[in-house]
Amino acid sequence: MAAIKTSEVLKLKVAPNLPHRLAWEARRTIRLTGTGAVVGIGCALLALLAQWHATQLEQRRTALAAQLNIAARTAAAPQAPVVTTASGVAAFFDHLPAHDAIPDQLKELVRVAQQSNIPLAKAEYKPEQDGNAGFLRYRITLPVKADFANVQSFLITALQTLPTLTLESVAFKREQIEAGEVEARIQFVLLVRRQEERR
Template sequence: MSPRLVGAMLAWELRRAGRAFMRHGGRFGIVLVLAALLGVAASIVGQRQADAAQQAQARLAERLAQRASAPVLPPAGGALDGRARLKAFDDYLPLHDDIPTVVQDLLNQAEDQHLVLARGDYRAQPDLQGGFMRYRMSLPVKGDAPAVLKLMQVALQSHKTLALESVQFKRARIESADVEVRLQWVLLTRLPEPVR
Protein backbone atom coordinates (compact mmCIF):
# COMPACT_ATOMS: atom_id res chain seq x y z
CA MET A 1 0.00 0.00 0.00
CA SER A 2 1.20 3.47 -0.83
CA PRO A 3 1.68 6.05 1.94
CA ARG A 4 -0.98 8.23 0.31
CA LEU A 5 -3.54 5.39 0.50
CA VAL A 6 -2.63 4.66 4.13
CA GLY A 7 -3.07 8.37 4.99
CA ALA A 8 -6.48 8.46 3.27
CA MET A 9 -7.62 5.33 5.11
CA LEU A 10 -6.45 6.76 8.44
CA ALA A 11 -8.29 10.04 7.79
CA TRP A 12 -11.47 8.13 6.85
CA GLU A 13 -11.25 6.03 10.05
CA LEU A 14 -10.78 9.13 12.17
CA ARG A 15 -13.82 10.83 10.60
CA ARG A 16 -15.88 7.63 11.09
CA ALA A 17 -14.81 7.39 14.75
CA GLY A 18 -15.62 11.09 15.26
CA ARG A 19 -19.12 10.66 13.81
CA ALA A 20 -19.73 7.58 15.98
CA PHE A 21 -18.56 9.50 19.05
CA MET A 22 -20.89 12.40 18.21
CA ARG A 23 -23.85 9.98 17.83
CA HIS A 24 -23.20 8.37 21.22
CA GLY A 25 -21.66 11.17 23.29
CA GLY A 26 -22.85 14.34 21.60
CA ARG A 27 -21.73 17.75 22.83
CA PHE A 28 -21.63 16.56 26.40
CA GLY A 29 -19.08 13.94 25.38
CA ILE A 30 -16.91 16.58 23.72
CA VAL A 31 -17.06 18.70 26.86
CA LEU A 32 -16.02 15.68 28.96
CA VAL A 33 -13.11 14.87 26.63
CA LEU A 34 -11.95 18.52 26.69
CA ALA A 35 -12.25 18.62 30.48
CA ALA A 36 -10.19 15.43 30.73
CA LEU A 37 -7.53 16.88 28.41
CA LEU A 38 -7.41 20.09 30.45
CA GLY A 39 -7.09 18.05 33.64
CA VAL A 40 -4.18 16.09 32.22
CA ALA A 41 -2.51 19.32 31.03
CA ALA A 42 -3.00 20.95 34.46
CA SER A 43 -1.57 17.86 36.14
CA ILE A 44 1.52 17.96 33.92
CA VAL A 45 2.04 21.68 34.57
CA GLY A 46 1.55 21.19 38.32
CA GLN A 47 4.04 18.33 38.38
CA ARG A 48 6.63 20.41 36.53
CA GLN A 49 6.16 23.29 38.97
CA ALA A 50 6.40 20.91 41.93
CA ASP A 51 9.62 19.48 40.47
CA ALA A 52 10.98 23.01 40.00
CA ALA A 53 10.10 23.87 43.62
CA GLN A 54 11.82 20.70 44.88
CA GLN A 55 14.92 21.50 42.83
CA ALA A 56 14.92 25.04 44.24
CA GLN A 57 14.61 23.68 47.79
CA ALA A 58 17.45 21.23 47.13
CA ARG A 59 19.68 24.03 45.79
CA LEU A 60 18.83 26.18 48.80
CA ALA A 61 19.55 23.33 51.22
CA GLU A 62 22.87 22.74 49.47
CA ARG A 63 23.81 26.42 49.77
CA LEU A 64 22.75 26.51 53.41
CA ALA A 65 24.85 23.40 54.09
CA GLN A 66 27.84 25.02 52.39
CA ARG A 67 27.30 28.18 54.40
CA ALA A 68 26.98 26.22 57.64
CA SER A 69 30.16 24.26 56.97
CA ALA A 70 32.16 27.40 56.16
CA PRO A 71 34.19 28.53 59.16
CA VAL A 72 32.86 31.71 60.69
CA LEU A 73 36.12 32.63 62.31
CA PRO A 74 39.41 32.14 60.52
CA PRO A 75 42.07 30.50 62.64
CA ALA A 76 44.67 33.07 63.70
CA GLY A 77 48.03 31.38 63.94
CA GLY A 78 47.03 28.80 66.54
CA ALA A 79 43.99 27.46 68.29
CA LEU A 80 41.97 30.10 70.08
CA ASP A 81 41.00 29.44 73.64
CA GLY A 82 37.36 29.36 74.70
CA ARG A 83 37.18 32.95 75.93
CA ALA A 84 38.70 34.33 72.74
CA ARG A 85 36.25 32.32 70.64
CA LEU A 86 33.32 33.54 72.71
CA LYS A 87 34.51 37.14 72.38
CA ALA A 88 34.95 36.72 68.60
CA PHE A 89 31.42 35.25 68.36
CA ASP A 90 29.99 38.12 70.40
CA ASP A 91 31.81 40.69 68.24
CA TYR A 92 30.49 39.02 65.08
CA LEU A 93 26.84 39.39 66.17
CA PRO A 94 24.97 42.57 65.25
CA LEU A 95 23.65 44.80 68.01
CA HIS A 96 20.19 44.13 69.42
CA ASP A 97 19.17 47.61 68.24
CA ASP A 98 19.83 46.52 64.61
CA ILE A 99 16.81 44.14 64.60
CA PRO A 100 14.35 46.73 63.16
CA THR A 101 16.83 47.53 60.38
CA VAL A 102 17.14 43.85 59.40
CA VAL A 103 13.37 43.35 59.50
CA GLN A 104 12.82 46.43 57.33
CA ASP A 105 15.50 45.21 54.93
CA LEU A 106 13.72 41.84 54.60
CA LEU A 107 10.42 43.61 53.89
CA ASN A 108 12.09 45.86 51.29
CA GLN A 109 13.74 42.87 49.60
CA ALA A 110 10.36 41.10 49.41
CA GLU A 111 8.82 44.18 47.81
CA ASP A 112 11.74 44.38 45.36
CA GLN A 113 10.85 40.85 44.25
CA HIS A 114 7.18 41.93 43.80
CA LEU A 115 5.99 39.64 46.57
CA VAL A 116 2.85 40.37 48.55
CA LEU A 117 3.50 40.37 52.30
CA ALA A 118 0.99 39.34 54.93
CA ARG A 119 1.26 40.15 58.62
CA GLY A 120 4.21 38.37 60.22
CA ASP A 121 4.89 37.04 63.69
CA TYR A 122 7.97 38.15 65.63
CA ARG A 123 9.35 36.66 68.84
CA ALA A 124 12.52 37.45 70.78
CA GLN A 125 14.17 34.56 72.66
CA PRO A 126 17.14 35.55 74.81
CA ASP A 127 19.72 32.83 75.42
CA LEU A 128 21.21 34.03 78.68
CA GLN A 129 23.58 31.09 78.99
CA GLY A 130 24.94 31.62 75.46
CA GLY A 131 24.90 35.38 75.82
CA PHE A 132 22.97 36.14 72.63
CA MET A 133 19.43 36.70 71.35
CA ARG A 134 17.42 34.62 68.88
CA TYR A 135 14.90 36.80 67.08
CA ARG A 136 12.39 34.52 65.32
CA MET A 137 10.34 35.85 62.40
CA SER A 138 7.53 34.14 60.53
CA LEU A 139 6.88 36.02 57.28
CA PRO A 140 4.09 34.87 54.96
CA VAL A 141 4.61 35.99 51.35
CA LYS A 142 2.69 35.37 48.14
CA GLY A 143 4.01 35.53 44.59
CA ASP A 144 6.04 33.77 41.95
CA ALA A 145 8.12 30.80 43.24
CA PRO A 146 11.40 31.96 41.62
CA ALA A 147 10.93 35.38 43.24
CA VAL A 148 10.56 33.70 46.65
CA LEU A 149 13.77 31.75 46.04
CA LYS A 150 15.55 34.96 45.03
CA LEU A 151 14.32 36.66 48.24
CA MET A 152 15.75 33.83 50.35
CA GLN A 153 19.11 33.99 48.56
CA VAL A 154 19.41 37.78 48.77
CA ALA A 155 18.38 37.88 52.44
CA LEU A 156 20.86 35.17 53.46
CA GLN A 157 23.68 36.84 51.56
CA SER A 158 22.86 40.26 53.03
CA HIS A 159 22.73 39.23 56.69
CA LYS A 160 25.37 36.78 57.89
CA THR A 161 23.64 36.00 61.21
CA LEU A 162 20.26 35.36 59.59
CA ALA A 163 19.19 31.74 59.14
CA LEU A 164 16.23 30.18 57.38
CA GLU A 165 14.64 27.63 59.73
CA SER A 166 11.83 26.38 57.50
CA VAL A 167 9.92 27.05 54.30
CA GLN A 168 6.33 25.95 53.68
CA PHE A 169 4.94 26.21 50.16
CA LYS A 170 1.21 26.20 49.40
CA ARG A 171 -0.55 26.64 46.07
CA ALA A 172 -4.26 27.52 45.93
CA ARG A 173 -4.83 25.77 42.59
CA ILE A 174 -2.54 23.41 40.72
CA GLU A 175 -2.47 25.61 37.62
CA SER A 176 -1.78 28.79 39.59
CA ALA A 177 1.60 30.43 38.99
CA ASP A 178 1.56 32.10 42.44
CA VAL A 179 2.49 30.30 45.63
CA GLU A 180 1.87 31.15 49.26
CA VAL A 181 5.01 30.67 51.32
CA ARG A 182 5.64 30.88 55.05
CA LEU A 183 9.29 31.72 55.71
CA GLN A 184 10.57 31.02 59.21
CA TRP A 185 13.69 33.09 59.90
CA VAL A 186 15.92 33.39 62.96
CA LEU A 187 18.30 36.31 63.47
CA LEU A 188 21.11 36.00 65.99
CA THR A 189 22.03 39.26 67.75
CA ARG A 190 23.68 40.43 70.91
CA LEU A 191 21.61 40.71 74.05
CA PRO A 192 20.12 44.17 74.66
CA GLU A 193 22.31 46.56 76.60
CA PRO A 194 21.27 46.82 80.26
CA VAL A 195 19.31 49.97 81.08
CA ARG A 196 21.35 52.33 83.29
Protein backbone atom coordinates in the same frame (compact mmCIF):
# COMPACT_ATOMS: atom_id res chain seq x y z
CA MET B 1 74.47 -39.10 12.27
CA ALA B 2 76.91 -40.39 14.82
CA ALA B 3 75.71 -41.17 18.29
CA ILE B 4 77.16 -39.12 21.11
CA LYS B 5 78.65 -41.12 23.85
CA THR B 6 77.70 -39.99 27.30
CA SER B 7 81.08 -40.89 28.59
CA GLU B 8 82.68 -38.27 26.37
CA VAL B 9 81.82 -34.97 28.07
CA LEU B 10 83.45 -31.76 27.05
CA LYS B 11 85.61 -30.48 29.81
CA LEU B 12 86.98 -26.97 30.07
CA LYS B 13 90.63 -27.28 30.75
CA VAL B 14 92.23 -24.46 32.72
CA ALA B 15 95.96 -24.19 32.69
CA PRO B 16 97.40 -24.83 36.13
CA ASN B 17 99.78 -21.87 35.87
CA LEU B 18 97.10 -19.27 34.90
CA PRO B 19 97.85 -16.76 37.71
CA HIS B 20 101.55 -16.79 36.84
CA ARG B 21 100.69 -16.41 33.17
CA LEU B 22 98.45 -13.35 33.85
CA ALA B 23 101.14 -11.71 35.97
CA TRP B 24 103.71 -12.32 33.23
CA GLU B 25 101.33 -10.81 30.59
CA ALA B 26 100.76 -7.73 32.78
CA ARG B 27 104.53 -7.17 33.21
CA ARG B 28 105.07 -7.66 29.48
CA THR B 29 102.28 -5.11 28.64
CA ILE B 30 103.80 -2.57 31.02
CA ARG B 31 107.22 -3.07 29.40
CA LEU B 32 105.74 -2.64 25.90
CA THR B 33 103.49 0.35 26.63
CA GLY B 34 105.54 1.98 29.32
CA THR B 35 104.70 3.00 32.86
CA GLY B 36 103.29 6.33 31.66
CA ALA B 37 100.47 4.59 29.79
CA VAL B 38 99.59 2.48 32.81
CA VAL B 39 99.58 5.56 35.06
CA GLY B 40 97.41 7.36 32.47
CA ILE B 41 94.90 4.51 32.38
CA GLY B 42 94.80 4.50 36.18
CA CYS B 43 94.25 8.28 36.25
CA ALA B 44 91.45 7.97 33.67
CA LEU B 45 89.75 5.35 35.82
CA LEU B 46 90.10 7.57 38.90
CA ALA B 47 88.68 10.51 36.94
CA LEU B 48 85.65 8.43 35.89
CA LEU B 49 85.11 7.39 39.49
CA ALA B 50 85.39 11.01 40.67
CA GLN B 51 82.90 12.14 37.98
CA TRP B 52 80.39 9.48 39.03
CA HIS B 53 80.76 10.51 42.68
CA ALA B 54 80.32 14.21 41.78
CA THR B 55 77.10 13.38 39.87
CA GLN B 56 75.76 11.54 42.90
CA LEU B 57 76.61 14.48 45.17
CA GLU B 58 74.95 16.97 42.78
CA GLN B 59 71.72 14.94 42.73
CA ARG B 60 71.74 14.83 46.53
CA ARG B 61 72.42 18.59 46.72
CA THR B 62 69.48 19.31 44.37
CA ALA B 63 67.13 17.18 46.47
CA LEU B 64 68.25 18.88 49.69
CA ALA B 65 67.89 22.34 48.12
CA ALA B 66 64.30 21.51 47.11
CA GLN B 67 63.53 20.36 50.67
CA LEU B 68 65.06 23.54 52.10
CA ASN B 69 62.96 25.72 49.73
CA ILE B 70 59.77 23.96 50.83
CA ALA B 71 60.74 24.34 54.49
CA ALA B 72 61.55 28.04 53.99
CA ARG B 73 58.20 28.71 52.27
CA THR B 74 56.37 26.88 55.03
CA ALA B 75 58.19 28.85 57.72
CA ALA B 76 57.57 32.15 55.93
CA ALA B 77 53.83 31.52 55.53
CA PRO B 78 51.77 33.39 58.13
CA GLN B 79 50.60 31.10 60.84
CA ALA B 80 46.87 31.08 61.48
CA PRO B 81 46.08 32.12 65.02
CA VAL B 82 45.07 29.27 67.25
CA VAL B 83 41.36 29.53 67.84
CA THR B 84 40.42 28.67 71.38
CA THR B 85 36.90 28.17 72.60
CA ALA B 86 36.96 31.53 74.38
CA SER B 87 38.24 33.44 71.36
CA GLY B 88 35.74 31.66 69.09
CA VAL B 89 32.84 32.62 71.35
CA ALA B 90 34.10 36.20 71.59
CA ALA B 91 34.37 36.40 67.79
CA PHE B 92 30.81 35.04 67.49
CA PHE B 93 29.44 37.71 69.84
CA ASP B 94 31.43 40.46 68.09
CA HIS B 95 29.89 39.33 64.78
CA LEU B 96 26.31 39.69 66.08
CA PRO B 97 24.54 43.01 65.56
CA ALA B 98 23.54 44.95 68.65
CA HIS B 99 20.03 44.64 70.06
CA ASP B 100 19.36 48.25 69.02
CA ALA B 101 20.03 47.30 65.37
CA ILE B 102 16.91 45.09 65.13
CA PRO B 103 14.79 47.81 63.41
CA ASP B 104 17.55 48.37 60.83
CA GLN B 105 17.82 44.63 60.21
CA LEU B 106 14.05 44.38 59.70
CA LYS B 107 14.06 47.35 57.31
CA GLU B 108 16.76 45.60 55.29
CA LEU B 109 14.68 42.42 55.21
CA VAL B 110 11.65 44.39 53.94
CA ARG B 111 13.85 46.06 51.29
CA VAL B 112 15.06 42.64 50.06
CA ALA B 113 11.43 41.41 49.92
CA GLN B 114 10.40 44.42 47.82
CA GLN B 115 13.41 43.92 45.55
CA SER B 116 12.35 40.28 45.02
CA ASN B 117 8.70 41.29 44.30
CA ILE B 118 7.44 39.69 47.51
CA PRO B 119 4.48 41.53 49.05
CA LEU B 120 4.63 41.44 52.83
CA ALA B 121 1.05 41.83 54.04
CA LYS B 122 1.82 40.82 57.62
CA ALA B 123 4.59 39.47 59.77
CA GLU B 124 5.01 38.05 63.26
CA TYR B 125 8.01 38.96 65.42
CA LYS B 126 8.85 37.18 68.64
CA PRO B 127 11.99 37.57 70.77
CA GLU B 128 13.24 34.41 72.48
CA GLN B 129 15.81 34.35 75.26
CA ASP B 130 18.25 31.44 75.05
CA GLY B 131 18.98 30.73 78.70
CA ASN B 132 22.24 32.27 79.87
CA ALA B 133 23.50 32.80 76.31
CA GLY B 134 24.66 36.28 75.46
CA PHE B 135 22.47 36.49 72.38
CA LEU B 136 18.79 36.79 71.58
CA ARG B 137 16.85 34.83 68.96
CA TYR B 138 14.42 37.09 67.16
CA ARG B 139 11.93 34.81 65.37
CA ILE B 140 10.33 36.29 62.24
CA THR B 141 7.39 34.53 60.58
CA LEU B 142 6.37 35.75 57.14
CA PRO B 143 3.31 34.35 55.34
CA VAL B 144 3.71 35.31 51.66
CA LYS B 145 1.95 34.61 48.39
CA ALA B 146 4.09 35.04 45.28
CA ASP B 147 5.72 33.33 42.35
CA PHE B 148 7.97 30.44 43.46
CA ALA B 149 11.05 31.87 41.70
CA ASN B 150 10.54 35.20 43.52
CA VAL B 151 10.24 33.43 46.88
CA GLN B 152 13.41 31.47 46.18
CA SER B 153 15.26 34.66 45.18
CA PHE B 154 14.04 36.39 48.34
CA LEU B 155 15.27 33.58 50.59
CA ILE B 156 18.74 33.47 49.01
CA THR B 157 19.20 37.26 48.91
CA ALA B 158 17.98 37.71 52.49
CA LEU B 159 20.42 35.12 53.83
CA GLN B 160 23.29 36.67 51.88
CA THR B 161 22.44 40.23 52.90
CA LEU B 162 21.89 39.58 56.60
CA PRO B 163 24.71 37.30 57.84
CA THR B 164 23.12 36.58 61.23
CA LEU B 165 19.76 35.66 59.71
CA THR B 166 19.04 31.94 59.57
CA LEU B 167 16.26 30.11 57.79
CA GLU B 168 14.51 27.91 60.31
CA SER B 169 11.77 26.53 58.06
CA VAL B 170 9.75 27.17 54.95
CA ALA B 171 6.51 25.48 53.93
CA PHE B 172 4.99 25.78 50.45
CA LYS B 173 1.38 25.29 49.46
CA ARG B 174 -0.18 25.60 46.01
CA GLU B 175 -3.91 25.72 45.39
CA GLN B 176 -3.67 24.03 41.99
CA ILE B 177 -0.76 22.37 40.22
CA GLU B 178 -0.89 24.76 37.28
CA ALA B 179 -1.08 27.86 39.48
CA GLY B 180 1.93 30.16 39.13
CA GLU B 181 1.81 31.51 42.68
CA VAL B 182 2.57 29.61 45.84
CA GLU B 183 1.68 30.31 49.43
CA ALA B 184 4.76 30.10 51.63
CA ARG B 185 5.19 30.29 55.37
CA ILE B 186 8.77 31.40 56.01
CA GLN B 187 10.34 31.31 59.47
CA PHE B 188 13.59 33.21 59.95
CA VAL B 189 15.62 33.57 63.12
CA LEU B 190 17.70 36.72 63.53
CA LEU B 191 20.53 36.45 66.06
CA VAL B 192 21.43 39.65 67.94
CA ARG B 193 23.32 40.48 71.11
CA ARG B 194 21.18 40.75 74.20
CA GLN B 195 20.47 44.25 75.37
CA GLU B 196 22.74 43.94 78.37
CA GLU B 197 25.62 42.66 76.25
CA ARG B 198 26.82 46.00 74.87
CA ARG B 199 30.44 46.24 73.82
